[in-house]
Amino acid sequence: MSLTRIHNLSISLDGFATGEPQSAEAPFGHAGERLHQWMFATRFWDAGGTSGVDDALAERHSHGIGAEIMGANKFGPPGWANDPDWKGWWGPNPPFHTPTFVLTHHPQPSMAMEGGTTFHFLDAAPAEALEAAREAADGLDVRIGGGATVVRDFLAAGLVDHMHLVQVPIVLGRGVRLWDGLEALEDAYDVEAVSSPSGVTHLTFTRKAS
Amino acid sequence: MSLTRIHNLSISLDGFATGEPQSAEAPFGHAGERLHQWMFATRFWDAGGTSGVDDALAERHSHGIGAEIMGANKFGPPGWANDPDWKGWWGPNPPFHTPTFVLTHHPQPSMAMEGGTTFHFLDAAPAEALEAAREAADGLDVRIGGGATVVRDFLAAGLVDHMHLVQVPIVLGRGVRLWDGLEALEDAYDVEAVSSPSGVTHLTFTRKAS
Numbered sequence: 001m002s003l004t005r006i007h008n009l010s011i012s013l014d015g016f017a018t019g020e021p022q023s024a025e026a027p028f029g030h031a032g033e034r035l036h037q038w039m040f041a042t043r044f045w046d047a048g049g050t051s052g053v054d055d056a057l058a059e060r061h062s063h064g065i066g067a068e069i070m071g072a073n074k075f076g077p078p079g080w081a082n083d084p085d086w087k088g089w090w091g092p093n094p095p096f097h098t099p100t101f102v103l104t105h106h107p108q109p110s111m112a113m114e115g116g117t118t119f120h121f122l123d124a125a126p127a128e129a130l131e132a133a134r135e136a137a138d139g140l141d142v143r144i145g146g147g148a149t150v151v152r153d154f155l156a157a158g159l160v161d162h163m164h165l166v167q168v169p170i171v172l173g174r175g176v177r178l179w180d181g182l183e184a185l186e187d188a189y190d191v192e193a194v195s196s197p198s199g200v201t202h203l204t205f206t207r208k209a210s
Numbered sequence: 211m212s213l214t215r216i217h218n219l220s221i222s223l224d225g226f227a228t229g230e231p232q233s234a235e236a237p238f239g240h241a242g243e244r245l246h247q248w249m250f251a252t253r254f255w256d257a258g259g260t261s262g263v264d265d266a267l268a269e270r271h272s273h274g275i276g277a278e279i280m281g282a283n284k285f286g287p288p289g290w291a292n293d294p295d296w297k298g299w300w301g302p303n304p305p306f307h308t309p310t311f312v313l314t315h316h317p318q319p320s321m322a323m324e325g326g327t328t329f330h331f332l333d334a335a336p337a338e339a340l341e342a343a344r345e346a347a348d349g350l351d352v353r354i355g356g357g358a359t360v361v362r363d364f365l366a367a368g369l370v371d372h373m374h375l376v377q378v379p380i381v382l383g384r385g386v387r388l389w390d391g392l393e394a395l396e397d398a399y400d401v402e403a404v405s406s407p408s409g410v411t412h413l414t415f416t417r418k419a420s
Contacts, residue, residue, distance in 0.1 A: 013413070014225055014389035082258040169401040169413070173393025180222035183383025191379040193411045201411050203223070203379070 016175035017148035066137025071150035081106035099136035220245040226385035227358035277349025281360035291316035
């Protein structure tokens with residue numbers, strides 16, 4: 001069965017998945033790279049990196065995924081929809097390698113990139129977007145790629161089977177908060193917390209059998 | 211040197227140290243006892259309890275403390291200051307066993323209880339309250355007993371040397387949030403995260419040498 005999964009979503013102690021303001025120069029605002037240093041240190045990111053628990057959990061991002069859904073704020077900085085040359089942050093060969101659905105109120109023609117990534121642009125609610133992505137995934141799983149607003153919308157709609165969060169020991173104070181509107185999320189999930197020697201804590205949410 | 215310490219402050223994944231509404235029947239509001247079940251399961255709380263990492267960290271609450279400072283919302287439910295018979299939640303022999311300073315805008319005469327606890331009532335800013343408590347502690351440490359608002363005020367004032375938080379894997383959604391206004395708290399502290407087999411994650415903040 002095709003699952004809906006979230007991986008490597010990094011949050012601060014106070015639950016922000018990005019700082020502010022987001023811009024072309026600072027995609028994560030004042031958070032900079034601090035939320036993702038744990039990942040940059042792993043073999044998943046860099047061949048010379050670590051191969052422990054951080055790496056084992058990070059690399060699951062790539063396995064068995066047939067499509068991704070991301071929010072407009074992940075695809076580009078504010079205003080990207082008005083830039084006809086904008087093709088995402090990732091250059092000619094984006095790291096998705098599957099159909100990738102960008103949720104936006106300004107849909108545009110699809111973009112076929114190198115390496116198997118094709119960006120599709122949808123103005124759609126979570127369930128509808130998931131239906132399109134699942135069909136494109138051809139039996140494999142669908143990854144909800146973020147950012148926090150999109151993840152929150154899919155969680156609130158009850159559409160997520162597996163979520164891996166990484167809590168980084170910093171207090172951002174401002175930005176986009178993951179947790180708002182998710183009261184009693186634990187009722188639907190088994191939650192496991194594992195602290196890593198790197199200082200982060202991995203939180204794994206597995207949907208309970210219904 | 212006398213330190214200012216916080217112990218066993220339990221928060222949800224979304225950072226709430228209590229739910230809402232707080233009342234005589236539900237001191238932690240809709241959180242109920244869920245934030246503190248980890249502690250009730252330890253030997254610190256119950257002689258038949260566990261004696262692992264949860265217990266080791268919990269019992270530091272009691273060691274080397276000469277005074278406590280708490281907020282008005284910890285001492286009683288809304289309106290307690292208008293009840294001449296209210297002497298706290300804890301019965302004739304409260305578990306503090308030291309001078310205990312209650313921050314309130316409605317000061318009243320001190321109350322000497324059994325077992326060494328004397329409640330003093332202060333309408334004072336954090337630094338002033340700490341000065342009074344430190345003098346009463348006679349060389350021992352001062353515990354900031356909570357709730358979240360008082361802890362946040364002391365952290366924001368830079369008055370805390372050691373803080374032990376316990377993150378419980380539930381999403382409360384509403385209540386009193388610890389983290390507001392504490393951006394970049396990690397600049398002043400070494401932060402350690404340790405997940406326990408019980409499911410909670412202990413966060414220890416130790417003030418950096420200046």
